[in-house]
Amino acid sequence: MICRLRIDMQFHLLSGVHITGEQGKLWVDKALVVDWHNGEYPIVPATTLKGWLRESAERLLRGLGIHACDGSNAMTICGTCAVCDLFGSPKKRSPLSFQDAVLSDALTDVRMNASLSRYRKTTYEERLFSTEIAWHNALNAKVLGFFTSEIDVKKAAALLWLAAKAGFAIGAVRSRGLGWLELAKFQVQLNNTMLSYDEMTDMIAKSALQKGVNK
Numbered sequence: 001m002i003c004r005l006r007i008d009m010q011f012h013l014l015s016g017v018h019i020t021g022e023q024g025k026l027w028v029d030k031a032l033v034v035d036w037h038n039g040e041y042p043i044v045p046a047t048t049l050k051g052w053l054r055e056s057a058e059r060l061l062r063g064l065g066i067h068a069c070d071g072s073n074a075m076t077i078c079g080t081c082a083v084c085d086l087f088g089s090p091k092k093r094s095p096l097s098f099q100d101a102v103l104s105d106a107l108t109d110v111r112m113n114a115s116l117s118r119y120r121k122t123t124y125e126e127r128l129f130s131t132e133i134a135w136h137n138a139l140n141a142k143v144l145g146f147f148t149s150e151i152d153v154k155k156a157a158a159l160l161w162l163a164a165k166a167g168f169a170i171g172a173v174r175s176r177g178l179g180w181l182e183l184a185k186f187q188v189q190l191n192n193t194m195l196s197y198d199e200m201t202d203m204i205a206k207s208a209l210q211k212g213v214n215k
């Protein structure tokens, strides 16, 4: 049996966002990544969203004393933990598919930054650089997934929900106060039927995390 998962998330953006793109711009050092279709709007790429949720899920499980490997480095991906099951590893593909989140009609501006010398606590000469920033009030993300049982769909939804709630900032330059967000909506459909928050909470309490503890 194939069970289909669809998640629609909405985050409130509490600050500007920066994710560096490939595109070169004459007047800015670090330009934003934009939609590949017509290059009009800034986006949060699917890979960034996935990486961000993975990182948040890892931190969360470790906080609960459950093993979760470090997915930021290919050498440390274990292929057996709950995070690898959901987000994939070199041994097994992820059952999830993420889409780019387009920040339609976002306003953009440019911030100047300076690189600081940690040693001398002064600015490096000629190290002033500009970063393009997108401003929008909401970020909408969509995730699809295919699983072999309803239980697996619910476990996946529960972990993604917790990860989305716990993540605090996305994208580059997070340490400079960009990319702050807050989960506003998290809608889950299992084969076109809405899953309630209660069902996800039950799942977390009963089995999703229990499995990890028993490992």
Ligand SMILES: [Zn+2]
Residues within 6 Å of the ligand: 068, 069, 070, 077, 078, 079, 080, 081, 082, 083, 084
């Ligand atoms: Zn792992």
